[in-house]
Amino acid sequence: MKSDYLININGTIGTPDQVKISVLDRGLLFGDSVYEVTRTYNRRPCLIHEHLDRLYQSAARIGITMPCNRSELTGQMQKSLDAFFSKGAREAYIRIIVTRGEGEIGLDPDYAEHPNLIIIVREQKQNPESWYQQGVKLVIADILRNPPRSMDPSVKSGNYLNNLMAFMQAKEQAAFEAVMLNEKGMVTEGTTSNIWLVKNNIIKTPPLEAGLLSGITRQAVLIQARKNGYVVREENFLPQELYSADEVFITSSTRELVPVYQIDEHKIDNNVPGSMTLKLLKLYREFLASNN
Numbered sequence: 001m002k003s004d005y006l007i008n009i010n011g012t013i014g015t016p017d018q019v020k021i022s023v024l025d026r027g028l029l030f031g032d033s034v035y036e037v038t039r040t041y042n043r044r045p046c047l048i049h050e051h052l053d054r055l056y057q058s059a060a061r062i063g064i065t066m067p068c069n070r071s072e073l074t075g076q077m078q079k080s081l082d083a084f085f086s087k088g089a090r091e092a093y094i095r096i097i098v099t100r101g102e103g104e105i106g107l108d109p110d111y112a113e114h115p116n117l118i119i120i121v122r123e124q125k126q127n128p129e130s131w132y133q134q135g136v137k138l139v140i141a142d143i144l145r146n147p148p149r150s151m152d153p154s155v156k157s158g159n160y161l162n163n164l165m166a167f168m169q170a171k172e173q174a175a176f177e178a179v180m181l182n183e184k185g186m187v188t189e190g191t192t193s194n195i196w197l198v199k200n201n202i203i204k205t206p207p208l209e210a211g212l213l214s215g216i217t218r219q220a221v222l223i224q225a226r227k228n229g230y231v232v233r234e235e236n237f238l239p240q241e242l243y244s245a246d247e248v249f250i251t252s253s254t255r256e257l258v259p260v261y262q263i264d265e266h267k268i269d270n271n272v273p274g275s276m277t278l279k280l281l282k283l284y285r286e287f288l289a290s291n292n
Contacts, residue, residue, distance in 0.1 A: 005120060006122070007118065008079070008117075008120075008121075009118050021099075021116060022102040024104075025099050026099055026101060026103070027097065027100070030107070031158045032159075033100065033159075034155065034156055036052070036055045037051075038051050038253050040091045040124065043081070043085055044292050045077065045094060046253060046288060046291075047253070047288075048077075050219070051253075052074070054214070055096060061155050062157065064099075064100050066098060067114065067116065073117070076117065080119045093121065093122050093123065093254060095118075096117075097118040098117055099116045100112040101113050101116055127255060131258045132273060133273070135260050135262075135272035136176035136258055136259070136261065137175045137176055137260070137263070138170070138190070138250070138262070139169060139177075140264055141180050141181070141191075142169060145212070147182065147183055148211050153188075154214060167192075176258075177192070177193055178190060179242070182210055185238060186206065186236045187210070187236075187238065187241075188212040189206065189212040190250055192252055193258075194217070194218040194251045194252070195249075195250050196248065196249050196250070196251065197237070197241060197246075199241070201230075201231065203231065203276065204234075204235060204241075206236060207234040207236065215251060215252065217251040217257075220284060221251055224284060225280060225283065228283060242263050242266075243264070245268060246276075247268065247273075247275075249277045249280075256285070257277060259273035259277045
């Protein structure tokens with residue numbers, strides 16, 4: 001598995017066995033880091049400007065000083081991709097991590113000496129066609145989404161235990177993904193995805209105020225759907241609305257739009273994939289093709 005990865009740490013590129021980060025790094029000790037994940041299409045990073053906007057915003061919101069400017073970061077990412085593609089890979093998964101850095105153990109962020117930039121690249125294999133043809137199963141997690149006053153949901157941070165615990169519940173029930181609720185019982189998002197429903201040709205997804213990350217794919221689908229005349233609403237809803245929806249799907253940068261055939265014990269009452277899901281997936285892929 002290690003041979004499938006290429007790692008860039010502060011400009012030094014190698015395999016996981018060749019490049020290392022200190023065990024005193026605050027990203028490891030406290031989850032004190034921010035990150036972004038995207039993939040390539042035609043060997044070009046997907047919607048990278050949007051991902052970098054969010055990375056820099058996340059860092060600013062928790063007071064991490066970025067170790068380089070955007071041009072330098074983009075250069076390091078391209079350097080990493082060039083090295084990776086030279087080995088013959090067709091497409092790449094890209095994870096960009098910025099930690100506050102290493103230093104004396106303690107909560108005080110001033111202990112950090114300098115931020116660290118880590119770029120992880122591995123092969124982006126083609127997603128299984130069964131996801132798109134048959135759909136996937138979701139569960140409603142008992143683990144609640146961290147409330148915004150506890151952890152700003154607009155920050156894509158390495159502090160991911162909340163989501164991990166919810167995903168473990170999904171795995172225990174042989175589900176693909178877990179849906180997390182907020183403290184009011186409203187749907188927020190999946191552990192690594194945004195969630196949508198379709199009812200009577202109206203498309204709905206939770207608003208950011210519910211306590212969720214502003215997904216890059218989510219935003220692109222919102223724009224493309226509205227641009228093409230579909231009725232889209234960002235509003236709160238309970239799990240019961242998912243159970244009774246005509247269609248349900250999830251979105252993420254590496255998986256695009258994936259239809260859902262079941263949530264908990266409730267089957268989605270429509271052919272999967274639903275017609276609206278297919279239309280939106282087509283629109284999204286056309287949008288990507290025009291931007292990559």
